[in-house]
Amino acid sequence: xxxxxxxxxxxxxxxxxxxxxxxxxxxxxxxxxxxxxxxxxxxxxxxxxxxxxxxxxxxxxxxxxxxxxxxxxxxxxxxxxxxxxxxxxxxxxxxxxxxxxxxxxxxxxxxxxxxxxxxxxxxxxxxxxxxxxxxxxxx
Numbered sequence: 027x028x029x030x031x032x033x034x035x036x037x038x039x040x041x042x043x044x045x046x047x048x049x050x051x052x053x054x055x056x057x058x059x060x061x062x063x064x065x066x067x068x069x070x071x072x073x074x075x076x077x078x079x080x081x082x083x084x085x086x087x088x089x090x091x092x093x094x095x096x097x098x099x100x101x102x103x104x105x106x107x108x109x110x111x112x113x114x115x116x117x118x119x120x121x122x123x124x125x126x127x128x129x130x131x132x133x134x135x136x137x138x139x140x141x142x143x144x145x146x147x148x149x150x151x152x153x154x155x156x157x158x159x160x161x162x163x164x165x
Contacts, residue, residue: 030105032124034078035132036060038098042082042090054087056080058100058124079123081107086129093131103128 039057046052061075080102082090094100104126111119 032102032104032106034058034060034100034102034124036078036100036102038094038096038100039077041096042087042094044087044091051084052087052091054080054082054090054094056090056094058102079121080104081123081125082129083125086126089129099132101128101130101132102126 036058039059042054042056044052044054058078058080059075060078061073063071063073066072102124104124106122107125108120108122110121113119
């Protein structure tokens with residue numbers, strides 16, 4: 027048994043790329059930057075930024091298509107997935123992605139449109155809440 031759970035809070039690096047697949051299934055892909063800042067031995071401020079490839083399916087992809095833009099602050103929960111494929115020239119490619127099952131838009135509303143949510147919490151591809159097995163633990 028293992029746990030594959032990722033929690034990220036960061037800023038979107040580019041507008042989501044949306045694809046509409048067969049039977050109305052949507053997928054959104056974008057990068058998310060997370061940064062940490064610390065002081066080095068010379069007391070200089072150092073910031074390290076890590077880039078994550080985010081994948082959203084179905085309902086979450088539709089929310090991303092409407093509301094997520096470059097620079098948007100997001101809370102993401104999901105799983106790490108690695109995949110490989112060969113291109114048309116036979117060259118092998120590798121990708122590590124975060125397949126999100128929860129996304130929350132953070133920050134203030136940037137539009138005068140009252141229909142834009144300040145926060146939107148969507149969970150898994152069927153938009154059902156996920157009850158964690160941890161909820162049953164006695165600690």
